[in-house]
Amino acid sequence: MKTLRTLGLGLILAVSGLFISLLFMGQYTLSSATFENFITQNNITSSVFIKDLEQSVVDKEFSTPFYLANTIAEAVESANTYHKANKEWAQVIWTKPHSLAYQMVKSSGTGIVVQNKRRLWFLSFGLGILGALLFMLPALNLKGPPGIKNNHIFHSSATNRGWIAWLVFTFLILFYLVLYFRPSYMVNWIYLVDPISESLSGNPASQWFLYGFLYCVIMTVMAVRMYIKYRHNKYQTLRTTSVLFFQIVFAFLIPEILVRFEKPWYDFKNAFPLDYDFFFRWNLNELLDSGGFGLFILVWGIALTLVIVPVMVYFFGKRWYCSWVCGCGGLAETLGDPYRQLSSKSLLSWKVERWLVHGVLVFALLMTGLTLYGYFAGTYEVLGIKVQTLQDVYGFLIGSIFAGVIGTGFYPIFGNRVWCRFGCPLAAYMGVIQRFKSRFRITTNGGQCISCGNCSTYCEQGIDVRAYAQKGENIVRASCVGCGVCSAVCPRGVLKLENGPEEGRIGSSNILLGNEMNLMDQLQDK
């Protein structure tokens, strides 16, 4: 068993090495035919740009994508500077430099990677999955019979902010920075999933397809870990299956298949304001141009946020979304599960959390309000603010940096729900409903709590569960995503997630805590 585990670890390390060396493989030649084709298709009229690239890159061979991408991006910038100085607005290239560079680089690859997409896919993804499974499956035997086995979590450098954690942290941060801001640097990874993308949507893969695919693979593999770890706990196995299903089917397969049928790419479970660009001009236009189906998406999206989400939160708490449906939650509950104990439980964090998460919600609503006003009033500027600028700021700060780089990158340091706890505007919206108008609560079992602190330690949302449990009070906090792990790790059977009548929802087992004799006093005091 231990040998299998070591073998698995070896494979994972080898595959990681391969993944990293893949970045540097292959040759890149932007042929004149491809270049001209690109120029025509994208309506690029900047002669400065065209001349610049014709001299510096076209028909030349490069051995990595980095230099090529940077040259193209720089060409865009210097051409734009020139045109803007000369007020030649028609010739300015509005596509972001590195998006444009990515598209060109993607179509210039030649050599080993492009010629061996399937073989290399197997060696990287295939063997990586195999290695991960070999590493995890022996836990069935090595970690003993089913039950909570959190042994050595705080002794391991991977799960207690040791050097492995910092290594993973660095890797994740770099990955997200490249994904969002320099996609052409990972073009070789994207080639590997071209065949899969083509079989689904008919198009070659983009960086977002790679991300979606990787997301599904990682969630699936780490879901296997969850199934092993919580094989005694049906709540955990069911909700793991649920998030996995919604990720693979709703966030990955359906949108790609929609594209194949020339419909807009849409994730039916991604509710506004998490789906922050739903009301952006380009999206509304695309939906309205897509006939009855587009209109259906529009109505569905609005109903999801205004009706379905609040009604479901009323009956089941926000867990129905955060721990059963959501993609961000899905990653947090699979890839992020080993890191849940790292969330801060201090009062200070709670204060920061409330300001931040509600701040993001207000920002999202303001941005959307101005966007819609601009859309209906037919203007690009509202109250002297360029709507586009506001959207760009939100997209950069919240959509990319907060949700991606920080949200996932910080898993190994600040726990697996950084985004969900501090940043997600949808979570903030549902939290308000959950706190004030919901049937959901975590019931505390009378006086059984021994204040051991397992519940608080393993709360990914940083809720000090014990503070409530030891008082015999139920937990009705806005931030609770209902993952159910506090209940799972409790050694004394104290906590139960349930949906019950609103009356007595917070409860307090004063009688069971020894205040029995003072009931009359308490009544008189009040």
Add this chain to the structure above:
Amino acid sequence: MEHIAIIGNGISGITAARHIRKLSHKKITVISSETDYFFSRTALMYVYMGHMKFKHTQPYEDWFWEKNNIALKNGFVTQIDTSQKTLVFSDGEQLEFDKLIIATGSKPNKFGWPGQDLKGVVSLYHKQDLDAIETFAPNNSVCKHAVIVGGGLIGVELAEMFHSRHIPVTFLVREQSYWNAILPSGESQMITNEIRKNGINLRLESNLKHINADANGRVKSIVIAETGEEIDCDIVGLTAGVSPNIGFLESSGIETNRGVLVDRNLQTNIKDIYAIGDCAEQRNAVEGRRPIEAVWYTGRIMGETVAQTICKKETQYTPGHWFNSAKFFDIEYQTYGWVNSEQHLKPNEAHFHWMHPDHNKCLTIAFDKTTQKFLGINTFGIRMRHEVFNRWLDQNQSIDYVLEHLQIAHFDPEFYTTYYHDVLKKFNSEHNRNLKLKKKSWSQIFTLKS
């Protein structure tokens, strides 16, 4: 301003301090020589096992005490001058008080075994015990074998701890079956099996004769009384129960027996001096309970009670119906009311026992043979709702009523399989009855609240 001194910063002392603060502006000083801040000793095992860090065992952040104007003092009280109302510390310092609460908890029992104070002999009660265990048993190369003496709840915790670091464990238990003075035989057998299933070498009907030392005065081996067998080991855990930690009271004039003797208001023989928690002994045991109960929640209740007495009006300690819980490796245990072992069966006490075919879940219900009154329930591997059982005990419900309504008391997480149909089937066939399981109903679960 009245000064309340509290000796001991465990659950009892800290609960008293918190509630006195809630109810008054009195000056409060909490004294401890164990740790600077309150921690949950119930979680020490999880620190060693790596489930938590020590700071996670502290329910309040460090700023809490100053913010709530509760002074914490690190010191060891050697003497109490009751006439001058003064505490004397080991370093000679003195502290005057107006009212004193003794909450010094327990200390592990040692029964005069030769070698019981050697290096490498540990217990599992104080923070210092955790440090010692970490020193003597950091891993299975330094500590090749561990021996545990005494078959209570702490013994199993210690076994689980060593097991988590892959240290082979020999567990000496006096009884014929684990904890069978407390548990009915079916349950005791199940836990015995659970301990063995986890690879612990459980030696029943075995007592410690003596502990041998090596040249450096460290534990080398132990000898079993019954067989004379010598077992090499690097650490010995003594877990044969606890007794009140009251040695420092000897010449104080405060009346003691095994513990500090208190009346129902938790006051000692001396006015303005109270004792709570594990170290307190009721002069007349509260109905259905032992005079000394070293249980987490009774310490908490006594802390609240004494705060009421000191700040508002004389209040009696009223712990309500007995309940408790524990965990044996992967099997959780809860109990409500009284279910006695065969050895201590009350007259007229009868049992109904149900065991899951997999032998990892079971329950036992105690009832009165004549009146059919429900007396108590033990569950293993099934969680039950405290409030519901407390209410049924208050209402003197019958075993029939309890069985039919088990669904209402169910507290396992959502989607868990329930076994109450099987339970009723077994009862019906054993007692020739036709009881039917009632459906779960929110209004019945929460009647207490509405």
